[in-house]
Amino acid sequence: MDRETIILCPYPYGEAPSQRFRFEQYLDANELSGEFKIRSFYSKEGMKALYGSKLSLKVLHLFFSFLARFYHVLEALFYKKVFIHRELAPIGPPFFEWILKVFGKEIIYDFDDAIWLSNVSEVNRKFDFTKAYWKVKYIIKYAKLVTVGNKYLANYVLKFNDQVKILPSSVDMLNTHKYIKQDFNSNKVIIGWTGSHTTAEKYLPQIRNVIQKLSLEYSIVFRVISNQKPEIDLNCLDYVEWNPESEIEDLLTFDIGLMPLGDLEWEKGKCSFKAIQYMSLGIATVLSPYGNNKEVVTDELDGLFAENEKDWYKHIEKLILDTDLRKKLGLNAVNTIREKYSLEAHQDFYNELFT
16 A cells, blocks of 8 residues: 655664654554655664764764765655654764755654663764754754654754654553552562663662662562673662563552652753553553653652652652552552553554654
């Protein structure tokens, strides 16, 4: 079936969480992924080179990726609508987006982070000057519609374009996230966190002392699901390598899910997806009361807010000791996500966006 929309994104299909939960799951759930042209800037090999240490490989893959992107843009000229996730190229000005604008293409621009702010991994920090974060406002201006993950991002878009729609990062509760936490009888309470190695380095130190203290008093495991083992000194640490095939099964081993966060401008753009994942599976969640977390969670109804180490310790300890409270928060959380942050809740808008 011919489609009028081409999707241009940074990463290969199925390789990036932001893409999986912004648009890929909709295509999968409706068996449409084979009907859309999806063109990524990076290949799988290019992604590996991006986070590697060899400069020569980075440059080589960037060169071929830019060549491929030129072809993708030419291809996009034959489509009515162009859906852009985040950006068309990771460095430099919005040249490719400008070409699409000049040729009158209907651009739908989607992002779920404060991508106009600097935020780069340590291994690529010396190349941060090439990112041209200022280009985001121009891509917003070029777009006919901008879709973003929360109110903070929408308020930024409104400075440059009044055609903005908040489309929360959501989960598919009929398929991938259809299971709910059932086993509360393990010998050890499993406290969990999931995310990239980069975010682990940034946020896990906030709760390290609390987890260490709790581990000396209670029979607990601190399980981290990530792409790389975190460098954090904890005697109760249990590392599980992230695997898309077993992700839900691995998350369901959590009795308590944690989402520590900062209160800076970058964090305000975060879309609370860790919390949304935990909550959709019926996992009792403790999280920082910052940014979009305050939109997703109602304190003491479907989650618990922790602002400092004293709060983190008190809430986690309470959940360790009270199985019924874990169940209550978890079931309330499932209802919240189903109503506001599920793919099904936003199905009509997705249909309008992609069909």
